[in-house]
Amino acid sequence: MSEYPSIVLEQAVNQMASLPGVGRRTALRLVLHLLRQKDEEVEAFAGAFLRLKKEVVYCRECHNISDTDLCPICSSMRRDHTTICVVENVQDVMSIENTGQYTGVYHVLGGIISPMEGIGPKDIEIDSLIERVSKGDVQEIILALPTTMEGDTTNFYIYRRLQNAGIEIKITQIARGVAVGNQIEYTDEITLGRSIVNRIDFKG
Amino acid sequence: MSEYPSIVLEQAVNQMASLPGVGRRTALRLVLHLLRQKDEEVEAFAGAFLRLKKEVVYCRECHNISDTDLCPICSSMRRDHTTICVVENVQDVMSIENTGQYTGVYHVLGGIISPMEGIGPKDIEIDSLIERVSKGDVQEIILALPTTMEGDTTNFYIYRRLQNAGIEIKITQIARGVAVGNQIEYTDEITLGRSIVNRIDFKG
Numbered sequence: 379m380s381e382y383p384s385i386v387l388e389q390a391v392n393q394m395a396s397l398p399g400v401g402r403r404t405a406l407r408l409v410l411h412l413l414r415q416k417d418e419e420v421e422a423f424a425g426a427f428l429r430l431k432k433e434v435v436y437c438r439e440c441h442n443i444s445d446t447d448l449c450p451i452c453s454s455m456r457r458d459h460t461t462i463c464v465v466e467n468v469q470d471v472m473s474i475e476n477t478g479q480y481t482g483v484y485h486v487l488g489g490i491i492s493p494m495e496g497i498g499p500k501d502i503e504i505d506s507l508i509e510r511v512s513k514g515d516v517q518e519i520i521l522a523l524p525t526t527m528e529g530d531t532t533n534f535y536i537y538r539r540l541q542n543a544g545i546e547i548k549i550t551q552i553a554r555g556v557a558v559g560n561q562i563e564y565t566d567e568i569t570l571g572r573s574i575v576n577r578i579d580f581k582g
Numbered sequence: 583m584s585e586y587p588s589i590v591l592e593q594a595v596n597q598m599a600s601l602p603g604v605g606r607r608t609a610l611r612l613v614l615h616l617l618r619q620k621d622e623e624v625e626a627f628a629g630a631f632l633r634l635k636k637e638v639v640y641c642r643e644c645h646n647i648s649d650t651d652l653c654p655i656c657s658s659m660r661r662d663h664t665t666i667c668v669v670e671n672v673q674d675v676m677s678i679e680n681t682g683q684y685t686g687v688y689h690v691l692g693g694i695i696s697p698m699e700g701i702g703p704k705d706i707e708i709d710s711l712i713e714r715v716s717k718g719d720v721q722e723i724i725l726a727l728p729t730t731m732e733g734d735t736t737n738f739y740i741y742r743r744l745q746n747a748g749i750e751i752k753i754t755q756i757a758r759g760v761a762v763g764n765q766i767e768y769t770d771e772i773t774l775g776r777s778i779v780n781r782i783d784f785k786g
Contacts, residue, residue: 381676381679381680382676383646383647383648383653383654383655383672383675383676384638384647384648384649385649386630386633386634386637386638386649387634387638387647389630389633389634390630390631390633390634392630393626393627393630393631394630396627397612397615397616398611398612398615399608399611399612400612404603406673406676407602407603407673408601408602408604409631409634410671410672410673411601411602412601412631412634412635413634413635413638413647417635420631420632420634420635421632421635422597423597423600423631424628424629424631424632425628426590426593426594426596426597426598427594427597427613427616427624427627427628428624428625428628429590429593429594430590430591430593430594430613430616430617430624431616431617431621431624431625433590434588434590434591434617442587443587443588443591443617444587444588445588445589445590449587450587451587467614468587468614469610469611469614471587472585472586472587472610475585476585
């Protein structure tokens with residue numbers, strides 16, 4: 379006999395446990411929570427994911443998730459369309475937007491180059507970035523990828539592709555250093571070292 | 583503008599974050615994971631919860647979750663139907679079943695008496711337990727509720743209801759003591775105290 383008293387319960391637990399980071403015990407707890415909700419609420423729960431999968435599109439310019447062919451950021455006249463910030467994923471766009479400090483547009487790669495995971499340049503939105511920049515209006519691209527070997531590889535690949543295409547624009551990367559509010563003595567050596575090498579002029 | 587680049591994405595995140603213990607950041611991560619899956623997989627995910635809600639029933643005897651009117655345990659001829667183990671919820675049945683040590687049947691209360699949360703005796707399956715015991719075949723009920731004030735209250739309430747109904751059967755509760763493998767010095771005082779008061783004969 380199965381560990382579960384019901385096959386439909388077991389199937390629901392299997393589905394919940396298929397989510398990353400959700401173990402079988404947690405999955406059971408979540409499923410039993412759903413089971414205690416009203417019919418309409420479970421329908422709304424399930425329906426939200428079906429609708430998402432059916433209706434969501436990716437912006438044809440920046441490849442961010444969107445409800446429309448061109449996302450609100452790419453279609454905004456208030457944004458600076460000459461500056462493109464290159465990020466790994468949708469969450470990164472949301473994080474940068476939350477700072478309220480960036481007025482340019484984005485380019486969502488949808489991953490970074492990772493030979494270990496079998497992700498090559500063709501698997502992410504690099505061709506479309508080069509094409510976008512080739513149109514000539516872009517003046518700066520800001521690389522905001524993770525500081526990992528994969529991130530560095532992707533940064534360098536993009537840099538070479540732009541060079542090879544004969545595109546001469548400003549390429550910058552976001553500043554890395556001691557986080558605001560963090561104490562010097564508790565900052566890791568690599569970050570602290572970079573913060574000294576990449577020091578900037580003091581604006582008194 | 584909303585924090586989310588898409589309304590359907592936001593709605594899916596809202597639904598995921600409605601699960602207990604799932605924060606908005608985790609919900610976003612889970613939803614974006616679903617979005618990367620194939621259509622059929624998202625349909626299977628959503629469908630499992632709809633099916634669960636539609637098809638699952640509660641056993642008419644023990645009130646455990648079941649696919650059938652009478653659950654596999656209650657309909658089994660191999661189980662001892664004269665012993666009923668009273669538990670709070672479905673998970674407790676699964677935990678006890680996993681030990682392989684219990685051959686009787688269950689009664690799932692679906693909660694415990696908690697004045698703080700507004701749960702009274704009528705909100706849980708106590709009447710049906712008394713009725714079940716009144717039929718006369720039951721010889722023992724084992725109380726396996728949590729050792730909390732609510733658990734103790736519920737134990738005592740069941741005891742009094744059985745007394746008032748003039749039902750004289752053996753009432754036991756599961757043993758509490760130092761967990762197997764645990765060291766004495768790290769056991770909390772209340773558990774250790776109980777383990778001494780409720781000591782049992784040594785079987786050499």
